[in-house]
Amino acid sequence: MIKTKKINRCRICNHSNLELVIKLEDMPFTDEFIKKKNLGKEFTSNIEIGICKSCGSVQNLNDTEMLDYYNEYTYSVQSSGFAMSFMNKIANKVKDAFFTEIEKPSVFEIGSGTGEQLLEFKKIGFDVLGIEPSLKLSEYANNIGVKTVTDFFDENSKKNIVENHGHFDCVITSYTFDHIPVIDKVLENINYIMNDNGILVIEVHDLDLIIERNEYCLFEHEHYTYLDQETMKQFLSMHSFELVTYDILSQNEKRANSLLVVAKKVKNVIEYKVNIDLQFERIKNLNLNIKKSIVRIDSFLENNKDKMIVAYGAGGRGIMTIAALKKSNIISYIVDKNPKDDDIYAPKSHLEVSH
DSSP states (O other): OOOEEEOOSOTTTOOSOEEEEEEEEEEEOTTOOBOGGGTTOSOEEEEEEEEETTTOOEEESEEEOOHHHHHSOOOOOTTOHHHHHHHHHHHHHHHHHHOTTOSSOEEEEESOTTSHHHHHHHHTTOEEEEEOSOHHHHHHHHHTTOOEEOSOOSHHHHHHHHHHHOOEEEEEEESOGGGOSOHHHHHHHHHHHEEEEEEEEEEEEBHHHHHHHTOGGGOOTTOOEEBOHHHHHHHHHTTTEEEEESOSSOTTTSOTTEEEEEEEEOSOOOOOOOOHHHHHHHHHHHHHHHHHHHHHHHHHHHHTTTSOEEEEOOSHHHHHHHHTOSOGGGEEEEEOSSOSSSSEEOTTTOOEEEO
């Protein structure tokens, strides 16, 4: 049985000044699709999003047991042409901007998956190493020539990495920080494995865009922190990293809802502080907009229940949007171009997913 536990200290600054703002009731995991015989047996729990009134950071107020989830995790971007283009561009932009004077720079990726991003760095002359907790994904990466350690990146693994592979010129992590419960420790560990003046590239979901687009579907059990440009800059400055740019790629070149950050390891950083009152107001307004959006969709469904309504897209955004509705039973089924399996149903809503 999957367990959840409420946190009592901020994931960023470790203060206990947390306040609940957004609550989505009985929400599932984004991709725990189920067979008909298992309907009702999937995990659901409240998603509770709060803000730290000491540092202004927005975060999930619960920890969810994820070990089995990541052991079985099989997501890969191989089928996405846009994602592969993104990976090629980011590798080349990082090299051109920071490593033209180094003959064979080294790069380490946290949560390296099946190794596609590191493969792009390897093609242009980098020494590469990844760390990935999923055995299936790390085996694939090693088989395509991307050396990958099967492990979580933590206090123990960082020492083994430095002992066996030395320090790195560059560290990259894409959509991994969101999934780590205590990310301040991760930055400490990254600092430990990096050379002086090393370059850090982080990609996370962008809270600014979540607010702008009202994308409550990105609040998930799997995501623990929600940073924007202001809180990211503050977070980096707390751990001896200086912000370099948010614009190494143009907005059109970035992936959906991407906050792409480049920072540099330095010895002396002036700690940056966000406007906490402003952050709090923004999140309270987002909560109001989320409630209005859910009511609006439910009203549409109720007003058109005499028609056949089909939802398109069984990705995480679609699944979580539908799961938050009270009238999802009016939808006939979900259609998806590439469903995860045959004869599956969406978690919580129990809508059949068809080709």
